[in-house]
Amino acid sequence: MRSSRNHSILIRRHNGTLAQRIDFTGPSATALQVSEVSAFAQDRWTLSRKLAIDTGLRLDRDGIVRHANLAPRASFSFVPLKNNRTIIRGGVGLFYDRMPLSVSYFDAVQSGIDPEENDDLAPSASFRDYPRRIVTTFATDGVSTTDGPRLFRNAAKARLRNLRSVRWSLQLDQGLTKDLTIRLGFLERKTRQELIIEPRVGPTNSGMLVLSNRGRSHYRELQLLGLYQNPHLGYWNASYVWSRASGDLNTVDNYLGDLPAFVIRPNEYGPLPFDAPQRFLLHGELKLPADITFSPSLEIRSGFPFSIVNEQLDFVGPRNRAGRFPTFISLDAQVTKGFRIPRFENHKMRVGAAIFNITNHFNPRDLQNNLGSSSFGQFFNSLGTSVRGKFEVAF
Secondary structure, eight states, X not given: OEEESSSEEEEEXXXXXXXXXXXXXXXXXXXXXXXXXXXXXXXXXXXXXXXXXXXXXXXXXXXXXXXXXXXXXXXXXXXXXXXXXXXXXXXXXXXXXXXXXXXXXXXXGGGTOOTTTOTTBOOXXXXXXXXXXXEEEEOTTSSXXXXXXXXXXXXXXXXXXXXXXXXEEEEEEEXXXXXXXXXXXXXXXXXXXXXXXXXXXXXXXXXXXXEEEEEEEEEEEEEEEEEEEETTTEEEEEEEEEEEEEEESOBXXXXXXXXXXXXXXXXXXXXXXXXXXXXEEEEEEEEETTTEEEEEEEEEEOOOEEOOBOTTOOBOSSTTOSEEOOOEEEEEEEEEEEEEETTEEEEEEEEEEEEEOTTOOOOEEEEOOBTTSTXXXXXXXXXXXXEEEEEEEEO
8 A cells, every 4th residue: 555645655564564665755846948940851762653652851950969860761662563452561660759857957066976986877858857856675573774764865867868769560461352451460569768767775774866868779570450441331340459569668758747656666577557459349420310320349359457465565576477457348339420510500519428438347446456455356447338429510
């Protein structure tokens, strides 16, 4: 259990004794002015009726890291047959993300870190201005200390660079009939220089939270898609995706975002929180008489992975490998009717309703993963059937 009071986090055992206390101290506000420059050039070559190639080059100068990045991209489309029902597309590109304001630089002398002892650290201004934490760990009696109070200072590895990813894809579109097209595609994305935060414990009651570019991740997916469109039977889209998403888990967004995690444990590489190996989607749209549109949809996917922690919120076993949430199933539908707006004949409005999780399937969003809890292993916080009104105006 976690509770907050006067800038402190108290971690208690199931019997109420204190397991760990995290106190926050120091500044908690920061300001930074940043300028950015971007440019993009693109060219398209139509080599023949069958083959076209697109190339592009993007330049971004990030004012936070004071560095310019060049990102080339290229793609092609190939029509091998005369009937134009077979199209092969592919592409590859290098992509950079902007550096968040939370990790900008400042003069190392102001950091309190001796550059002669830590020549690989070049602390970050905004990261420095986040409150420092003092961590105290208690014995089973909740009074005696087994570690700390330990002060963790904020520092960053030199020199931080923008997150970079290489993405490539290849897909085949095959028209079976004039109404039905199937697609087979593969996509892979490898990311490097991700920002992660790792705790570093010193020999005395001190430590650091080190921000670095050591993070990496890997995502790949295989997709099978069917598209059907008929004036009488409507539009239908069905897809199945097999995917894997793995990477370093101490990414900076978990600790410097809107809902930061207060407890920082050693980094691990494992399945990412959104990893869902199997996913099936079905979406349709039917045009009915009286200008009524009926749009059903069905989603079935694997549950997200989870970890197990003990009473001190230390991970037990590999992270995100303790199991998965139950399979997510949601049948939704939307019905709208069009109306003319009086005195505005050129405009139209649609009024209707959307129903979510029609079958009221149990789709929990949370899990009690603490071994010390009497409710350990229970899933909860599922969204039941809900109805929302729809109102649209077309100008």
